[in-house]
Amino acid sequence: MTKQDLITIIEKKRAELIQVATTNGLTSSVAIRSSQELDHLLNEYHRVYIKKVSSSAC
16 A cells, blocks of 8 residues: 555545534444544554654654
8 A cells, every 4th residue: 555545545434424423413333433543544544654664754
C-alpha cells in the first residue's frame, strides 16, 4: 500500500466516523468500532511513515 493509498483510506474512514457518530451518537458501539479502526489506520501511518522520517532525520 502506498502512502497516498493509506491517506485516502484514512480520509474515508474519518468521514465514515463523522457520519456514524452524527447518526448514532459518539458513544454508540458502531461509532466506537469505527473510531478504533481509524486509530489503527493512523497508528499504521505513523509507524510506517512518521517514524521512518524521524529516524532518517537523526
